[in-house]
Amino acid sequence: MTSATNTDVWLPFPAAEIDGLPEGLDYRLWDGGQDYPADPADCAFYVVPYMKGPEVAVRPLAAMGAVRVVQTLTAGIDHVEPALGLLRPGVRLCNARGVHEASTAELALALVLASLRGFPGFVHGQDGEEWRSGFYPALADKSVLIVGYGSIGSAIEDRLEPFECARVVRVARSARTTERGPVHALDDLPALLPEADVVILSTPLNPASQGLVDARFLAAMPDGALLVNVARGGVVRTEALLSELESGRLRAALDVTDPEPLPAGHRLWHAPNVLITPHVGGSTSAFEPRAKRLLAAQLTRFAAGEPVRNVVRTTG
Structure with missing residues (x-):
């Protein structure tokens, strides 16, 4: 057992629903409600409620003087990092x-397939009982650029492999070499974008990526190219993207937007050549069992005094 005296663990799931939790810790259920389940000052391990917004995520932090681990259930940490x-x-x-x-x-x-193959138009055609046949772009033989080549970017490339893309180009904050080939640095984007038929954003939101997709970035993409954002809305300058969409030069498929949620009446809702999904990249049936397995593994290590995994920041 960890040597520290505080053993409170705040969980967004009932402890009884998580197999493999270690004994000896005091599990408190808190999923972002107004009332706390216990004194935040006694919390040693805080699991941030999922998809409850940044205000809820950080609300107890100022009072958590004994906390030693803050565990998000998201890939990104931008909703917690400022606090x-x-x-x-x-x-x-x-x-x-x-x-x-x-x-x-x-x-x-x-999003790539639906946008290229014209699914939004087919749905509208079905609503109007219209048979909208014709020729549509294929993913086969396209050049795909993945901006943000961490674990999600790598998983995207896994799923692109059977689709006979002409090539997949990888970009991350800094250059490196992988078993699949080189990963280019962000500084290489001006030379890479003109050759990309599809650009997929899967980068975390940080100072290097905030507003990365600006007017200059978009202007470097070739006519008819598709921008897909499964990262964070703040990676893209919305006004710059709207200019390209409304001109008809580029297309986009967005799971995230800036602002988010996208308010009623916003121009992006009705811009041409855009497909929007409401930030559902991670909220599927796969989430809960995987999240619970992660928590059980992390808390087992924590209780045994072993280093926890997935550490992305240490305060101080």
Whole structure:
């Protein structure tokens, strides 16, 4: 058992529903409700409620003077990161690596295929009992550029393999080499974008990626190219994208937007050549069992005094 005296663990699921939780910890259920399940000052391991918004996520942090681990159930940490200054030094922030890769990669591929093959028009045609036949772009023989080549970007490439793409190009914050080939740095984008038929964004939101897809980025994409965003809305400058969509030069398929949720009346809802899904990349039937397995594994390590995994930041 960990040597620290505080053993409270705040979970967004009932502990009885999570197989493999270690004994000796005091499990408290909190999924973002107004009332806390116990004194936040006694919390040692805080699991951030899923999809409850940044205000809920950070609300108890200022009072969590004894917390040692903050575990998100998202791949991104941007909803929690601004409040880390409220915590004492040495607190480990962990993300949900291993939970969302399959679902997010599935959606990325679905958005690519649906947009290229004209599914939005088919749905509208079905509503109007119209038979909209014709020729549509295929994914086969296209050049695909993945911007953000972490575990989700790699999972997207896994799912692209059977589709006979002409090539898949990988971009991350810094260059490296993988078993599949080179990963280019963000600085290489101006040379890579003009050759990309499909650009898939799967990068975390951080200072390097905030507003990355601006007017210059979009102008470098070839006519008729498709932009797919399964990252965060803030990676894309919405006004710049609207200019390209409304001109008819580019297409987009967006699971995330800026602002989000996209308010009624926003121009993006009715822009031409855009397909929008309401940030559902990770919220599938695969989420809960994988999230629970992650929590059981993390808490087993925590209780045994072993290092937790998926640490992306340590405060202080």
